[in-house]
Amino acid sequence: MTGDTKAEGGDAQARSRPLSGLVVLDITRVVAGPFCSMLLADLGADVIKVEHPDDPDYARTFPPMVAGKEEAPESAFFSQFNRNKRGITVNLKSVDGKDLLKQLVRHADVLVENFRPGTMEKLGLGYEELRLCNPRLVYTAISGFGRTGPNASRPAFDNTGQAVGGLWSMNGYADRPPVRVGTIIGDLAASLYATIGTLAALRTVERTGEGQVVDVSQQDSILTLTENAVVRYTTRGEVAGPLGNDHPFVRPYGQFPCRDGYVFFGGYTDKFWRLTCEMFGEPHLANDPEIDTMEKRFDPDVAERRVRPLLERWFSAYGKAELEAMAGDRVPLSAIRTVPEVVEDPHVTARNMIVEIPVAGESVRMFGSPIKLSGTGEIPLGRAPMPGEHTRSILADLLGLDDAAIQRLVDKGAV
Known part of the structure; x- marks a missing residue:
């Protein structure tokens, strides 16, 4: 032509x-x-x-x-x-x-x-x-x-x-x-x-x-794009496998359900964890001896037994937009958006x-x-x-x- x-x-x-x-x-x-x-x-x-x-x-x-x-x-x-x-x-x-x-x-x-x-x-x-x-x-x-x-x-x-x-x-x-x-x-x-x-x-x-x-x-x-998978294998012999929505060692850092969908929450540092506890009206949990440090919350058993149930209880009372508004500029929490929601996002x-x-x-x-x-x-x-x-x-x-x-x-x- x-x-x-x-x-x-x-x-x-x-x-x-x-x-x-x-x-x-x-x-x-x-x-x-x-x-x-x-x-x-x-x-x-x-x-x-x-x-x-x-x-x-x-x-x-x-x-x-x-x-x-x-x-x-x-x-x-x-x-x-x-x-x-x-x-x-x-x-x-x-x-x-x-x-x-x-x-x-x-x-x-x-x-x-x-x-x-x-x-x-x-x-x-x-x-x-x-x-x-x-x-x-x-x-x-x-x-x-x-x-x-x-x-x-x-x-x-x-x-x-x-x-x-x-x-x-x-x-x-x-x-x-x-x-x-x-x-x-x-x-x-x-x-x-x-x-x-x-x-x-x-x-x-x-x-x-x-x-x-x-x-x-x-x-x-x-x-x-495999992040830490190569060095985990070459230094420790660890073989990276499917983890769903979890991270291999950072916790809490993943997908959590809320009232109308799911959110990503990445408040794993001590600062973000303290702010999150305050945000949901339970500041004393930041000093709980079982989950008061980042290293303790990284433990897979502690993360599943204590941290995840706590977050799911908090998040279940709110919708995605409400949680984002609550977190604001303080805590890394984002709605897991569908493509239509992304296309219509005012920030986008x-x-x-x-x-x-x-x-x-x-x-x-x-x-x-x-x-x-x-x-x-x-x-x-x-x-x-x-x-x-x-x-x-x-x-x-x-x-x-x-x-x-x-x-x-x-x-x-x-x-």
């Missing part, structure tokens, strides 16, 4: 953002990769989403779909991870398409891909080939197992990362099988690390003029974390940018591109191709 409409992010506001002037080629699909380039786009980079003309990102079919009054249905899922980008179609299997990507690389600062390692090399478009076109190129590769090691060529999904990174084995309840984390945390974590790595590599380019490969794996990323609104993005001609609320920069102001967010929506303008503006040259590429099936 070679449509041509103005990119939503190409205005003066985009040019004033921190990464304005940075050109990113996004050759990724689904989330591990698109989320990385979306973060760069939110910060002002000119992100060009590269898709095959006959086989675009299949996340475009993921629900929920939004049906506009006069426009074809579009995926809100896809739009959430591809906002602020421009779209181009390139057939990387064709000779002309390969040559076209190399021309684009000459004008780019970053290329992000999430193919299985070796795929780009088979296409003749690996880093060693592309760096000949642009030695300053930062080549960010996201994969299940990374570009090195005995498992590098294995296929992977988010659940793969959760499984082989150890997180799956730690989640759930001790008397039941392990449970995956309820979001695609492997994809998301890898994208976040890839973003950090990309920015670090760009800083190196500024100093040395040399690009490099940023190699991020889902397994590696998940492993770093004040932080501009729910934004409206056009999807199929309709306005759809989705998460905003968690990065708040004091010198930049709120980051304007634009819609996701249709497949190849900006092909003609990108080829004309970035490569200087005229209409005839672009039409020849279309006729050859290269775009």
